[in-house]
Amino acid sequence: MREEDKERGYDFHKASHTETMTINMGPSHPATHGTVKFFLTLDGETIEDIDVEIGYLHRAFEKECEAQKWNGVFPYTDRLDYTASVLNNVGYAMAAEKLIGIEVPERCKYLRTMISEMARMSGHYTNVGAGALELGALTAFIYFIEARELLWDLIESICGARLTHNYVRIGGLTNDLPDGFRENVKRVFAKNRKLWDDFDIMLTKNRIFLDRMRDTGGISQKDAIAWGFTGPCLRAAGVPYDVRRAQPYLMYDRMNFDIPVGSTGDNFDRYLVRMEEIKQSMSIVEQCLEQMPEGPINVDDARWRMPSKDDSSTKMEPLIFHFKQIIEGQSIPAGEAYQAVEGANGELGFYLVSNGGGKPWKCRVRPPSFALTSALPLLVKGSMLADLIPTFDMINLIGGECDR
Amino acid sequence: MAINIKKVDRNVSMTFLERMYIPYMLHGMWVAIRHAAINMLGFFEEILAGKSKRQVMTLFYPEEYPDIPPAYRGKPTLVRRDDGLEACVACGLCEAACPPLCISIIGGERENGERYPVTYTLDGTRCIYCGFCEEVCPKEAIVMSDRFQGLCEYDREKMIYDKESLLVPREKLQKRLDTIRNKYFSEKRYR
Numbered sequence: 132m133r134e135e136d137k138e139r140g141y142d143f144h145k146a147s148h149t150e151t152m153t154i155n156m157g158p159s160h161p162a163t164h165g166t167v168k169f170f171l172t173l174d175g176e177t178i179e180d181i182d183v184e185i186g187y188l189h190r191a192f193e194k195e196c197e198a199q200k201w202n203g204v205f206p207y208t209d210r211l212d213y214t215a216s217v218l219n220n221v222g223y224a225m226a227a228e229k230l231i232g233i234e235v236p237e238r239c240k241y242l243r244t245m246i247s248e249m250a251r252m253s254g255h256y257t258n259v260g261a262g263a264l265e266l267g268a269l270t271a272f273i274y275f276i277e278a279r280e281l282l283w284d285l286i287e288s289i290c291g292a293r294l295t296h297n298y299v300r301i302g303g304l305t306n307d308l309p310d311g312f313r314e315n316v317k318r319v320f321a322k323n324r325k326l327w328d329d330f331d332i333m334l335t336k337n338r339i340f341l342d343r344m345r346d347t348g349g350i351s352q353k354d355a356i357a358w359g360f361t362g363p364c365l366r367a368a369g370v371p372y373d374v375r376r377a378q379p380y381l382m383y384d385r386m387n388f389d390i391p392v393g394s395t396g397d398n399f400d401r402y403l404v405r406m407e408e409i410k411q412s413m414s415i416v417e418q419c420l421e422q423m424p425e426g427p428i429n430v431d432d433a434r435w436r437m438p439s440k441d442d443s444s445t446k447m448e449p450l451i452f453h454f455k456q457i458i459e460g461q462s463i464p465a466g467e468a469y470q471a472v473e474g475a476n477g478e479l480g481f482y483l484v485s486n487g488g489g490k491p492w493k494c495r496v497r498p499p500s501f502a503l504t505s506a507l508p509l510l511v512k513g514s515m516l517a518d519l520i521p522t523f524d525m526i527n528l529i530g531g532e533c534d535r
Numbered sequence: 536m537a538i539n540i541k542k543v544d545r546n547v548s549m550t551f552l553e554r555m556y557i558p559y560m561l562h563g564m565w566v567a568i569r570h571a572a573i574n575m576l577g578f579f580e581e582i583l584a585g586k587s588k589r590q591v592m593t594l595f596y597p598e599e600y601p602d603i604p605p606a607y608r609g610k611p612t613l614v615r616r617d618d619g620l621e622a623c624v625a626c627g628l629c630e631a632a633c634p635p636l637c638i639s640i641i642g643g644e645r646e647n648g649e650r651y652p653v654t655y656t657l658d659g660t661r662c663i664y665c666g667f668c669e670e671v672c673p674k675e676a677i678v679m680s681d682r683f684q685g686l687c688e689y690d691r692e693k694m695i696y697d698k699e700s701l702l703v704p705r706e707k708l709q710k711r712l713d714t715i716r717n718k719y720f721s722e723k724r725y726r
Contacts, residue, residue: 203632203667205665206663207634274570277592281592287604287606291608291666295664297666305719306606306719307719307723309604329570332563332566333567336547336549337563338559376538379538384538386538387537387538388538389538389539389541390538390540390541391543392540392542393545394545395545399545404543407541431726439720439721439722439724439725440675440715440716441721441722444675450673453671454626457632457671458628458631
C-alpha cells in the first residue's frame with residue numbers, strides 16, 4: 132500500500148470489489164454435462180453465490196408409473212440413470228419382489244449382480260471420462276469411451292439394446308447369457324484393463340489435472356452425512372458406507388471386493404474412488420461368472436411368469452390366464468415396500484405402494500444425485516469459477532435421475 | 536463375506552522423474568502416439584491384407600456392418616405367413632401391453648371365420664423398442680427384427696407404419712422366431 136493511500140484510508144483491494152456480476156451458466160453449457168442452469172453471482176472470478184436450477188429433464192416419471200402396469204414401468208426406469216440403466220431395473224424389480232414376498236432363483240441373482248456391476252462400470256466410465264473431457268483431456272475421454280463401447284457390446288448381446296436395456300422383470304429376467312459370453316468377457320476385460328492403465332497414466336499423476344482436482348470442492352464427513360450424501364461422494368469423504376456392504380442384497384455377501392474410501396472428500400478423492408470401483412466391479416463380474424450355477428432365471432409361479440411360446444400356442448388354460456394378466460396387470464398384494472440398491476451415484480431407492488391392483492399406486496424414487504446437487508452451493512461458494520467445472524463433474528448430476 | 540475397506544492413496548507417490556513434469560509429459564505422449572499408431576496401422580492392415588479381424592474400434596460404416604447379436608431389438612415387424620396372409624389374429628394383447636401406447640388395431644373376420652387385423656398401425660414416433668409386444672404375443676406374429684436403419688424421417692407422417700409396411704415374410708425372420716421360441720420364451724427359463 133502506498134504511503135499517501137494509507138494516510139487517507141484508501142484500500143485499493145477493497146475499492147476494486149465494488150459490485151458483483153450475475154451470469155447464467157447453462158442450461159446447455161459445453162463444460163457441464165447434463166441440462167442444468169447455474170445462476171452465479173461473481174466477484175471477479177470468485178463465486179459469491181450460486182443458485183442451481185434443475186428440472187430441465189423432468190418427465191413425470193413417478194406420475195407416469197401410476198398409469199403403467201407393474202411390468203410396464205421397466206422401460207421407464209431405464210431412463211432414470213441412463214448411464215447405468217440396469218441398476219434402476221434391478222432396484223425397481225427388487226422393491227416389487229419385496230412387496231410380493233417372492234425369492235428369485237439363484238442364477239437370476241447372480242446374473243443381476245453381474246449385470247449391475249457392468250452397469251456401474253459403464254456409469255463410472257462415463258462420469259470419469261466426461262470429467263476429464265471437461266477439463267480438456269479429450270484423448271483420455273476417448274479411451275474410456277472405447278472401454279464403455281466394448282462393455283456395451285457385451286450388455287447388448289445379453290439384453291438386446293445398448294442404452295435402454297429393459298432386462299429385468301418382476302420375478303426374474305428376460306434373457307439368459309448368450310453363447311460364448313465368458314470368452315467375450317475375458318477378451319473385453321483384458322482390453323478394458325489396458326485402457327484403464329492408459330487413462331491412469333494420462334491423468335492420475337498429471338500436474339494440470341492434479342492442480343484442478345486436488346483440494347477443490349471438498350466436504351467434511353459431518354457435512355456429507357448431514358446433506359444426505361451417498362455413494363462415491365460420501366466414501367470420498369471417508370465414510371465407509373456402501374449399500375452393498377451395509378445391507379447386502381443379491382449375491383454381494385458372497386463376493387470378495389474392497390470398498391475404496393478417501394479422506395478429505397475433495398474432487399481428487401472422488402476421482403480415485405471411482406477409478407478403484409471400476410477395478411473392483413471387474414473383479415465382481417469375474418467372480419459372478421465363476422460361481423454362477425446352472426438353472427432357471429425366473430420364478431416358476433404362474434402369477435409372475437409368462438407362458439412359454441410353446442404353451443401359449445397349444446394350451447388353453449395358460450393362454451386365458453396370460454390374457455387376464457396382460458390386460459388387467461399382475462395384481463400385487465396391497466402394502467408398501469422400500470428397497471435400496473447401490474446405484475452408480477449412491478443409494479438408489481424405490482418406494483412402492485400397492486393397493487392390490489394391476490398398477491402401482493405410488494412409485495417414489497430416491498435419486499442419489501438430487502441430494503448431491505443440493506449441496507453444490509456449499510461445495511463451490513468462495514472458490515474460483517473454474518473450480519465449479521470439476522466439482523460439478525464429480526458430483527455427477529444425471530438429469531434423468533435427478534429431475535425424473 | 537469379505538468386503539474390506541481400502542483407503543485410496545491421495546498423495547500419489549511420484550518418482551523423481553515423474554515430479555520433473557517433462558519426462559512424465561513425454562510418457563503421456565507416448566501412450567497417445569501408441570494408440571494413434573495402432574489405429575493407423577490397423578486400417579492399413581485392413582486395406583492391404585484384407586484381414587477380417589482388426590484392432591480398430593471404428594467401422595467403415597456403410598461398407599462394413601456391425602455384428603448384430605441375436606438378442607437385438609430393432610424395428611418391430613409383423614410376420615407374413617407362408618400363404619401370404621398375416622399371422623396376427625388381432626387379439627389386442629400387444630396393444631394392451633405397449634407402455635407408450637403406440638399400437639392400434641382394428642380387428643375383422645374373414646369368410647372362413649379366421650380373425651385378422653383390418654388395420655394395424657404402429658406409431659414409430661412413440662415406439663421405445665422395449666419388446667413387450669413380442670414378449671406377450673401368443674401367435675408369434677410380431678417380432679423385433681434386426682433392422683436399425685431408415686427409422687428416422689424428416690416427416691412424422693412417414694413414421695406411422697401401417698400393416699403393409701410392417702409385414703415381412705416369415706423366412707426372413709426365421710432366426711429371430713427360433714431364438715425367442717427356443718431360448719427366451721421357452722420352459723428352460725423357468726425350470
